[in-house]
Amino acid sequence: MRILHAASLAAALLTAGSALAHDYRAGSVEIDHPWSRATPPNANVGGGYLTLRNDGEEPDRLIGGSSPAAERVEIHTMEMEGDVMRMRQLPDGVEIPAGGTAELAPGGMHLMLIGLAAPLVEGERVPLTLEFEKAGSVEVELAIDAIGAGGAADAHSGH
Amino acid sequence: MRRARIVLLAGAAIAVLASAYAASLVVSRGPVAGSGGLVSSTGTAAIGGPFSMIDDRGERVTEADLTGKPSVIFFGFTYCPDVCPTTLFELTALMERLGSSADDVNFVMVSVDPERDTPEILHEYVKAFDQRFRGFTGTQEEVDRITEAYKVQVERVETEQSYTMNHTASVYLMDSDNRFFGTISYHEDQNAALAKLERLAGA
Numbered sequence: 121m122r123i124l125h126a127a128s129l130a131a132a133l134l135t136a137g138s139a140l141a142h143d144y145r146a147g148s149v150e151i152d153h154p155w156s157r158a159t160p161p162n163a164n165v166g167g168g169y170l171t172l173r174n175d176g177e178e179p180d181r182l183i184g185g186s187s188p189a190a191e192r193v194e195i196h197t198m199e200m201e202g203d204v205m206r207m208r209q210l211p212d213g214v215e216i217p218a219g220g221t222a223e224l225a226p227g228g229m230h231l232m233l234i235g236l237a238a239p240l241v242e243g244e245r246v247p248l249t250l251e252f253e254k255a256g257s258v259e260v261e262l263a264i265d266a267i268g269a270g271g272a273a274d275a276h277s278g279h
Numbered sequence: 280m281r282r283a284r285i286v287l288l289a290g291a292a293i294a295v296l297a298s299a300y301a302a303s304l305v306v307s308r309g310p311v312a313g314s315g316g317l318v319s320s321t322g323t324a325a326i327g328g329p330f331s332m333i334d335d336r337g338e339r340v341t342e343a344d345l346t347g348k349p350s351v352i353f354f355g356f357t358y359c360p361d362v363c364p365t366t367l368f369e370l371t372a373l374m375e376r377l378g379s380s381a382d383d384v385n386f387v388m389v390s391v392d393p394e395r396d397t398p399e400i401l402h403e404y405v406k407a408f409d410q411r412f413r414g415f416t417g418t419q420e421e422v423d424r425i426t427e428a429y430k431v432q433v434e435r436v437e438t439e440q441s442y443t444m445n446h447t448a449s450v451y452l453m454d455s456d457n458r459f460f461g462t463i464s465y466h467e468d469q470n471a472a473l474a475k476l477e478r479l480a481g482a
């Protein structure tokens with residue numbers, strides 16, 4: 121695993137800026153594979169998913185974001201309570217503990233892109249600015265995956 | 280304390296009697312011949328019942344339009360980023376696996392957010408998944424009526440600048456007489472879900 125990681129890092133360095141390297145950094149926070157799903161036409165919202173790793177000594181916090189693709193970006197969480205899907209906004213954002221990880225993934229915490237200017241199209245990339253309490257802001261790109269990516273009927277698993 | 284409890288109990292008893300009475304009214308007024316399935320003598324709440332809504336082509340639709348074919352009914356809203364598109368996507372995959380027998384089943388998404396889900400918006404939304412999907416919406420009262428009939432939980436949640444909806448994410452299976460047949464839960468194994476749909480299609 122470690123060797124694999126080193127190898128992919130080397131590859132990323134060699135082809136700096138290419139599609140291979142789909143992670144970003146803001147201060148001590150690494151932002152790993154920001155992605156979303158294609159949206160049906162007329163959908164006004166899209167999700168945003170990513171993994172945040174904090175290798176610093178201090179906790180940090182994802183507090184917001186913005187994107188030219190949407191009117192606004194909010195941080196939400198979703199959970200199943202029995203058969204009921206509940207979603208709410210996280211006004212204080214998401215904490216990334218020192219030396220720890222925060223995961224925004226389907227079925228849990230996510231970014232909400234609200235007021236989409238146009239549907240999110242599979243294969244495209246959407247610019248997104250993430251706002252951290254300490255690390256400041258960083259520009260990333262959401263890779264748009266298939267409409268059902270990451271679900272039970274998802275044929276290709278593993279991102 | 281004790282007195283309060285007795286009052287509460289009495290209140291609960293009255294509420295139970297009142298809802299039983301209300302249910303009997305709905306049943307006796309039910310226009311569908313097959314709605315005998317609504318009567319529940321065991322005390323378990325019956326799921327389903329009469330409704331009147333607007334479909335995604337802008338036409339009035341009632342439970343009578345679903346009669347004669349079994350139905351797969353999902354309650355959701357188009358401002359839903361995860362559960363609703365995922366459910367529709369998975370149903371689309373199941374329809375494919377069902378093959379031609381999927382043509383003999385109604386596939387319906389009922390909006391729990393009529394304020395934003397107009398027939399036009401629903402139309403494009405559901406058809407993006409499969410042409411056989413139909414979308415139902417209506418006035419708030421019409422939506423309240425069908426969600427109450429199907430025992431679907433719906434809650435509006437305010438966000439800083441807007442709102443979102445909490446809702447039951449299960450898929451409802453109804454037989455060709457509009458009687459409750461079962462559910463597919465959100466995290467149901469897809470092979471188990473397919474088996475249920477196959478049984479439904481043959482029912």
Ligand SMILES: [Cu+2]
Pocket residue numbers: 196197198207230231232360
């Ligand atoms: Cu959300």
